[in-house]
Amino acid sequence: MSNAVVRKTLISLAVAGVATLAQAEVVIGVAGPHTGAYAAFGEQLWKGAEKAAADINAAGGVNGEMIKLVKADDACEPKQAVSVANRLVDSDGALAVVGHFCSSSSIPASRIYEEAGVIMVTPASTNPTLTDQGLPNVFRVCGRDDQQGDVAASYIVDKLKAQRVAVIHDKDTYGKGLADAMKSTLNAYGVKEVMYEGLTRGEKDFNALITKIRSVDADVVYFGGLHSEAGPLVRQLREQGSKAIFISGDGIVSDEFVSVAGSPKYVDGVLMTFGAPPTSYPSGKKVIKEFRDSGYEPEGYTLYSYTATQVAVAALSNNNLDPIKGAEWLKTHSVDTVMGKKDFDDKGDLTVSDYVMYEWDAQGKYHVVD
Amino acid sequence: MDIVLQQLVNGLTLGSVYGLIAIGYTMVYGIIGMINFAHGDVYMVSAYITAIALALLTFFGIESFPIILVGTLFLTVAVTGAYGWVIERIAYRPLRSSSRLSVLISAIGMSLILQNYVQLSQGANQQGVPTLLTGALRFHVGDGFVQITYMKLLILFISILGMGILTYVIQKTKLGRMCRATQQDRKMASILGIDTDKVISTVFVIGAVMAALAGVLVTLDYGAFDFYVGFIIGIKAFTAAVLGGIGSLPGAMLGGLILGLSEALFAGLISSDYKDVFSFSLLVLILIVRPSGLLGKPEVEKV
Numbered sequence: 001m002s003n004a005v006v007r008k009t010l011i012s013l014a015v016a017g018v019a020t021l022a023q024a025e026v027v028i029g030v031a032g033p034h035t036g037a038y039a040a041f042g043e044q045l046w047k048g049a050e051k052a053a054a055d056i057n058a059a060g061g062v063n064g065e066m067i068k069l070v071k072a073d074d075a076c077e078p079k080q081a082v083s084v085a086n087r088l089v090d091s092d093g094a095l096a097v098v099g100h101f102c103s104s105s106s107i108p109a110s111r112i113y114e115e116a117g118v119i120m121v122t123p124a125s126t127n128p129t130l131t132d133q134g135l136p137n138v139f140r141v142c143g144r145d146d147q148q149g150d151v152a153a154s155y156i157v158d159k160l161k162a163q164r165v166a167v168i169h170d171k172d173t174y175g176k177g178l179a180d181a182m183k184s185t186l187n188a189y190g191v192k193e194v195m196y197e198g199l200t201r202g203e204k205d206f207n208a209l210i211t212k213i214r215s216v217d218a219d220v221v222y223f224g225g226l227h228s229e230a231g232p233l234v235r236q237l238r239e240q241g242s243k244a245i246f247i248s249g250d251g252i253v254s255d256e257f258v259s260v261a262g263s264p265k266y267v268d269g270v271l272m273t274f275g276a277p278p279t280s281y282p283s284g285k286k287v288i289k290e291f292r293d294s295g296y297e298p299e300g301y302t303l304y305s306y307t308a309t310q311v312a313v314a315a316l317s318n319n320n321l322d323p324i325k326g327a328e329w330l331k332t333h334s335v336d337t338v339m340g341k342k343d344f345d346d347k348g349d350l351t352v353s354d355y356v357m358y359e360w361d362a363q364g365k366y367h368v369v370d
Numbered sequence: 371m372d373i374v375l376q377q378l379v380n381g382l383t384l385g386s387v388y389g390l391i392a393i394g395y396t397m398v399y400g401i402i403g404m405i406n407f408a409h410g411d412v413y414m415v416s417a418y419i420t421a422i423a424l425a426l427l428t429f430f431g432i433e434s435f436p437i438i439l440v441g442t443l444f445l446t447v448a449v450t451g452a453y454g455w456v457i458e459r460i461a462y463r464p465l466r467s468s469s470r471l472s473v474l475i476s477a478i479g480m481s482l483i484l485q486n487y488v489q490l491s492q493g494a495n496q497q498g499v500p501t502l503l504t505g506a507l508r509f510h511v512g513d514g515f516v517q518i519t520y521m522k523l524l525i526l527f528i529s530i531l532g533m534g535i536l537t538y539v540i541q542k543t544k545l546g547r548m549c550r551a552t553q554q555d556r557k558m559a560s561i562l563g564i565d566t567d568k569v570i571s572t573v574f575v576i577g578a579v580m581a582a583l584a585g586v587l588v589t590l591d592y593g594a595f596d597f598y599v600g601f602i603i604g605i606k607a608f609t610a611a612v613l614g615g616i617g618s619l620p621g622a623m624l625g626g627l628i629l630g631l632s633e634a635l636f637a638g639l640i641s642s643d644y645k646d647v648f649s650f651s652l653l654v655l656i657l658i659v660r661p662s663g664l665l666g667k668p669e670v671e672k673v
Contacts (some may be wrong), residue, residue, distance in 0.1 A: 032493075036494055036598070039495050188466075188555030199642055204592040205592065211373060231593075231634035236592075239504075243514075249381075259496065260593070261498070261593070263501050263593075
């Protein structure tokens with residue numbers, strides 16, 4: 001009996017010790033696919049958050065305390081996302097999390113952060129369900145797939161005037177969600193897709209699917225998914241002699257899309273929806289210059305991650321490091337970031353969506369379509 | 371009509387790749403009765419070696435496609451074969467006399483080691499190699515056309531050649547006789563003076579070499595790979611081996627072709643969402659009718 005009491009006291013002493021140590025710094029988790037097939041996006045997230053933390057610490061930190069970033073690798077797998085989320089809130093003592101990347105990881109992880117009262121700001125998860133769950137602590141600094149799908153569908157109907165649209169997805173939360181959102185807007189415009197099918201993530205041979213796309217004589221192929229499948233898909237599409245216009249979403253916004261496709265000539269003319277160029281905001285000039293001076297091009301979600309870190313820090317610093325109050329505060333206050341002023345609605349979505357259409361060129365670069 | 375023919379072409383090339391990899395599963399099973407779960411990852415390693423070999427050859431200024439192809443094939447086959455030998459030596463031979471279960475776990479461990487070793491040494495990113503051979507043969511059928519790219523022709527040609535040479539080696543040469551003898555009765559074979567350990571090593575090398583052929587061809591064709599690419603294709607090739615009758619060499623080739631064709635035809639004519647469901651249902655059906663696979667021999671319990 002007395003033995004147990006001693007042990008308990010020891011444990012509580014140890015816990016108290018950890019807590020005092022942790023108070024000297026503000027722990028922020030950076031969760032995403034730091035390894036695995038989607039590690040390119042994990043790197044974007046980490047680079048952005050790392051830079052933001054360094055800048056904030058150089059300017060005096062959060063209410064005088066330094067930010068300590070903790071890397072949490074979910075490899076874009078829901079199961080692993082839950083376990084790293086638990087680790088972040090339990091043993092790392094994170095007050096806020098920047099992440100995750102894949103919607104299929106963000107959704108299960110968000111519930112753990114909610115229970116622990118931790119702010120979650122995702123730079124990249126665009127699936128509507130994430131904020132539609134009604135959790136008070138979840139925010140995103142990117143758009144939603146229903147907005148993204150709208151932009152793609154109206155582009156297909158108004159600009160391309162295409163009637164024969166094949167819709168392909170990767171059966172994952174993000175990919176299928178995006179494809180479905182695009183499809184429902186497309187149908188609302190009165191265009192019925194000629195084909196709607198899923199492919200298997202991790203496979204490389206899509207020839208059978210492409211022969212089928214050829215057989216339905218599609219003008220436009222819309223793909224909801226990530227670059228690792230989009231690359232082989234567009235390459236095999238061209239190899240089979242199809243000239244259909246290939247459109248996808250923000251899941252392919254990485255230079256790796258070109259190397260996975262095999263050559264810039266295959267990505268030439270590929271269209272994608274993505275937020276207005278994150279590098280175009282005047283408030284981000286200094287950060288972008290510093291990134292480029294250090295030899296790193298802040299592509300894709302890098303600046304989104306920087307922004308997410310700024311949002312989380314603003315919420316904490318204005319509320320005495322209380323994440324629960326911070327989350328309430330964010331819904332009524334706007335935050336100045338490297339990507340301009342950000343306002344959140346009651347669900348945690350941005351009040352303004354800024355999706356635009358980009359086109360890849362024969363040099364393997366993307367730029368906004370006028 | 372042209373679509374069905376095109377799907378047959380797609381299925382044949384996919385199936386011959388499955389067949390090449392399935393050989394590694396089936397021969398190892400035939401000779402020591404274990405399922406080498408690390409085999410898919412040997413294929414993945416060969417994809418990386420292909421990229422390294424390509425980079426080396428271009429570094430030395432070689433630009434003609436036939437020389438690059440032969441050079442890459444030679445380098446990749448040699449290095450992957452060495453991997454096969456080393457894996458058998460360190461992960462399976464020490465467990466030769468223990469139960470089948472321990473070897474199986476050792477194989478799963480080996481698979482994880484290979485994946486993580488490649489991930490750490492080569493980075494976790496998606497990798498790509500540039501396209502080297504473009505162009506296609508086109509045949510007009512009715513209103514449409516059926517096409518087969520030169521790369522796909524090469525895949526078919528090299529897989530048929532590889533399987534042909536292997537069949538000759540197993541059926542006609544001294545090495546093949548030793549393999550078959552070891553497969554029938556390892557103890558008796560060793561009493562008759564066959565170095566069975568060496569034969570088993572050779573079988574692992576042969577399996578790795580076949581996987582390397584597939585690795586080179588697929589990498590040159592699709593251009594994209596990562597450290598996880600061996601998993602799905604390994605599972606498919608294993609299915610092909612079981613479908614054809616595990617332990618039977620022609621069975622592996624037949625199983626590969628059936629799997630490739632059924633996937634392509636189902637995805638192309640019905641739905642690509644459920645193509646894997648269809649392939650595995652087919653496997654279940656065949657195993658219900660013929661429990662030892664299409665060409666497999668039922669195991670006789672020796673008393």
